[in-house]
Amino acid sequence: xxxxxxxxxxxxxxxxxxxxxxxxxxxxxxxxxxxxxxxxxxxxxxxxxxxxxxxxxxxxxxxxxxxxxxxxxxxxxxxxxxxxxxxxxxxxxxxxxxxxxxxxxxxxxxxxxxxxxxxxxxxxxxxxxxxxxxxxxxxxxxxxxxxxxxxxxxxxxxxxxxxxxxxxxxxxxxxxxxxxxxxxxxxxxxxxxxxxx
Amino acid sequence: xxxxxxxxxxxxxxxxxxxxxxxxxxxxxxxxxxxxxxxxxxxxxxxxxxxxxxxxxxxxxxxxxxxxxxxxxxxxxxxxxxxxxxxxxxxxxxxxxxxxxxxxxxxxxxxxxxxxxxxxxxxxxxxxxxxxxxxxxxxxxxxxxxxxxxxxxxxxxxxxxxxxxxxxxxxxxxxxxxxxxxxxxxxxxxxxxxxxxxxxxxxxxxxxxxxxxxxxxxxxxxxxxxxxxxxxxxxxxxxxxxx
Numbered sequence: 001x002x003x004x005x006x007x008x009x010x011x012x013x014x015x016x017x018x019x020x021x022x023x024x025x026x027x028x029x030x031x032x033x034x035x036x037x038x039x040x041x042x043x044x045x046x047x048x049x050x051x052x053x054x055x056x057x058x059x060x061x062x063x064x065x066x067x068x069x070x071x072x073x074x075x076x077x078x079x080x081x082x083x084x085x086x087x088x089x090x091x092x093x094x095x096x097x098x099x100x101x102x103x104x105x106x107x108x109x110x111x112x113x114x115x116x117x118x119x120x121x122x123x124x125x126x127x128x129x130x131x132x133x134x135x136x137x138x139x140x141x142x143x144x145x146x147x148x149x150x151x152x153x154x155x156x157x158x159x160x161x162x163x164x165x166x167x168x169x170x171x172x173x174x175x176x177x178x179x180x181x182x183x184x185x186x187x188x189x190x191x192x193x194x195x196x197x
Numbered sequence: 198x199x200x201x202x203x204x205x206x207x208x209x210x211x212x213x214x215x216x217x218x219x220x221x222x223x224x225x226x227x228x229x230x231x232x233x234x235x236x237x238x239x240x241x242x243x244x245x246x247x248x249x250x251x252x253x254x255x256x257x258x259x260x261x262x263x264x265x266x267x268x269x270x271x272x273x274x275x276x277x278x279x280x281x282x283x284x285x286x287x288x289x290x291x292x293x294x295x296x297x298x299x300x301x302x303x304x305x306x307x308x309x310x311x312x313x314x315x316x317x318x319x320x321x322x323x324x325x326x327x328x329x330x331x332x333x334x335x336x337x338x339x340x341x342x343x344x345x346x347x348x349x350x351x352x353x354x355x356x357x358x359x360x361x362x363x364x365x366x367x368x369x370x371x372x373x374x375x376x377x378x379x380x381x382x383x384x385x386x387x388x389x390x391x392x393x394x395x396x397x398x399x400x401x402x403x404x405x406x407x408x409x410x411x412x413x414x415x416x417x418x419x420x421x422x423x424x425x426x427x428x429x430x431x432x433x434x435x436x437x438x439x440x
Binding site: 005006007008010011014092095096099141142143145146147149150183186187189190191192 | 346349350383422423424425426427428429430431432433434435436437438439
């Protein structure tokens with residue numbers, strides 16, 4: 001809450017650190033902010049959600065939730081007309097759990113409060129970040145962006161060998177690009193100049 | 198005789214803003230409980246470092262911004278002569294704290310606790326009305342660090358007085374104020390967020406003491422969005438911003 005203020009230098013250092021970590025992880029940032037492709041983001045989300053075995057309407061927070069199934073359903077649902085309120089309700093639950101625990105568990109007990117199983121599956125964090133990227137693009141809800149950035153902090157802090165599939169690196173590049181694009185737009189709106197912008 | 202109220206006071210910059218505002222407006226609590234112990238650990242809401250007061254000339258838009266966020270509390274309370282009990286606990290939910298409230302506190306208590314502390318059932322069940330001022334405009338901006346989010350969203354700043362319930366930031370809204378963006382955004386955490394809350398607190402207490410009742414702006418505090426601690430990059434953008 002009381003992170004020290006370090007001025008524009010903090011923003012520049014953050015951007016430089018992001019770029020360095022993406023390079024170390026072999027995850028190319030999908031595009032610079034001038035050419036950020038929101039259509040490609042949505043297509044990636046839908047592709048990741050294609051294998052989802054359940055639809056959002058079949059998931060009940062009063063039952064045990066397998067997080068991979070939830071995220072698959074969310075990826076498929078986000079951007080689908082008519083499923084907006086349900087998708088955002090589930091995102092709100094997931095955001096709350098992650099913000100409180102700073103982890104995403106393999107599954108959640110009935111009531112969606114206590115997590116169970118491993119919290120070390122990188123795919124869950126990637127898919128959650130992808131969900132938030134699409135959702136933020138749709139409605140600009142700043143909480144989605146803040147949580148996305150915290151997920152990216154985690155995703156960019158792990159060893160490179162945790163990313164063993166090329167498509168995971170592609171997702172990482174895309175969620176990082178979403179973040180960079182969002183920061184650039186916010187900075188412009190706020191009249192904040194850094195990194196030559 | 199003015200209606201009686203008490204003050205639950207943690208050792209935070211917000212508590213100092215409240216004390217300065219109450220003193221400035223001659224609003225005297227009949228009972229004060231200081232939530233503090235001998236621990237040296239820093240708690241959420243405490244100012245650490247060099248004193249950073251708002252040094253500019255009084256700003257009519259920010260009437261409660263002139264206070265020392267690090268002034269020692271006990272000498273100040275002694276000077277004011279406010280009847281004070283010290284709990285040797287920082288935990289509002291400590292059973293001895295709850296017992297002391299149950300035994301001696303007035304019906305209305307202004308709550309100025311440590312950041313993130315939630316009132317649990319035993320203390321709520323003392324039947325007191327806990328008057329809390331949230332740093333943000335409700336119900337739109339519930340949760341934490343909300344004034345940073347509202348600065349980014351629509352360049353707004355706010356504070357809202359509610360009576361606490363078990364539902365976080367969900368109690369009935371007595372008053373809510375929108376304020377202009379602070380003139381020194383680097384001082385939001387310890388000066389301007391506290392000053393915004395103090396301004397609303399004074400307004401609510403004055404109205405309550407004058408009329409003897411709460412005038413709720415909105416009993417239904419449903420909806421809105423809940424926010425969590427803002428990412429440092431977004432916080433920097435909010436502080437640096439001048440849209």
